[in-house]
Amino acid sequence: MKAIALFSGGLDSTLAMKLIIDQGIDVIALNLDIGFGSTKSRREHMQNMCDQVGAELRILDIKDQYIKDILFDPKYGYGKNLNPCIDCHGNMFKIARDLMDEWGASFLISGEVVGQRPMSQRREALDLVTNLSETQDLLLRPMSAKVLPPTLPERKGWVDREKLLGIVGRNREVQLKMAEEIGLKDFEKPGGGCLLTDENFSNKLKEFIKYDKFEVSDIQLLKYGRHLRLPDGAKLVIGRHKEDNEMIEAAITPKYRKIKLLNAIGPTSAISANASEEDKKLAAKLTATYGKTDPENSYEVAVGDEVFEVSPYDSKEPAKKYFINA
Ligand code: SF4
Structure with missing residues (x-):
């Protein structure tokens, strides 16, 4: 069993992968480079996170497609600045979904947490992302799974829902505790987040x-x-x-x-x-x-x-x- 994780290098997506890897599932950490965030130190950081939890990192360059199709005409508009986060996430999941066959993956995961970010991670926003990407219930969000409807991998028993989390909101207490328990090091991302924000x-x-x-x-x-x-x-x-x-x-x-x-x-x-x-x-x-x-x-x-x-x-x-x- 294999899953593709949408991976940003952040703590949440690292822990989401760990929760799935611990259930005996191989995880490919897919980072899609839209050109507004990736720096050398960030790539090193992503590799370091993947090495620590046992995921395989693959970085794909989607700059052209992103600028042409998403950046200047987002269906769901922008966040505080020129960051079209809902469309950007939807696009990323769609690309990941299209890679599932080729990479032999059965489902997708992300580190999204319900209610964590004002725009892109409200519950309605998560639904919009799922709809935009047409991933339906192939998309599992391990960090908040228990407060979301069961997805295909949970219903089929590929993943034990009981071992997933039900985090809601911005408090990072659970994540920091989990990072400590698994001995995750250097998980604070180096500078160079998405410039569109x-x-x-x-x-x-x-x-x-x-x-x-x-x-x-x-x-x-x-x-x-x-x-x-x-x-x-x-x-x-x-x-x-x-x-x-x-x-x-x-x-x-x-x-x-x-x-x-x-x-x-x-x-x-x-x-x-x-x-x-x-x-x-x-x-x-x-x-x-x-x-x-x-x-x-x-x-x-x-x-x-x-x-x-x-x-x-x-x-x-x-x-x-x-x-x-x-
Ligand atoms: S912060 Fe940037 S990379 Fe992240 S979803 Fe928003 S636009 Fe996309």
Whole structure:
């Protein structure tokens, strides 16, 4: 007997898998990467959790499908920010359901707890997720199973319902006790949760789609640097520190041009490839303003293949009016 677990790396989904593995069932921990959360440390964390409870981790990249089908047109709307959690969960379960045959799984599990999160884990929301994903009673939620109607694996006796839990609400006492009992270590997730729940990131994304079609290759650039919109509509991203500079450089796609000060130390910036000459010149000046420069001097700044001779502003104040989220 095998089950597929929708796995986020969190404590609840880890414990849900443990409850099923303890009943002699193999569990594949499926993590679906939508592009807004997965970091290297998070992947290491997920592997660590799976190793401790004996699940097999499989990560699938669904960024394209998610951006195309879910992110901008969710049937059940958004949470506090640009997080379409109900549709996102429904989509994930649907994908997991479609993999059941191929992976030889008989049912699905998740770490959802009734009433734990305001939007996605209300009881009605759980029903919506089940309906959206068309998983019917193939979807077992071991953490709250005892307060939910018996699912197929319980009715068929594949899983002993009595050994599952009936947790409701946000209190994590039961989960922490269980983690201690089974000796689970390092279960607090490292930073880097879903960026769609982050107000600042959501605002940048909302602003982005007013000007441009959002694609997978745009995700990375939205994560780093100061974001500005210039008068003719070009997007400018200016690095704030070394890590930003490296990440911006790595995230430059054919839609953007790199900006670099040629004769002084300064940030790496990126500007829309189709920027007007005026916007490019302004971007060069703004990049110089954030460099180790003197307003009395002029500097050469490369914007893609072009070189502009500019003087920095005498303070960062003029940049502010272009800030997104300002
Ligand atoms: S927090 Fe992000 S990943 Fe999680 S369900 Fe919501 S949109 Fe999807």
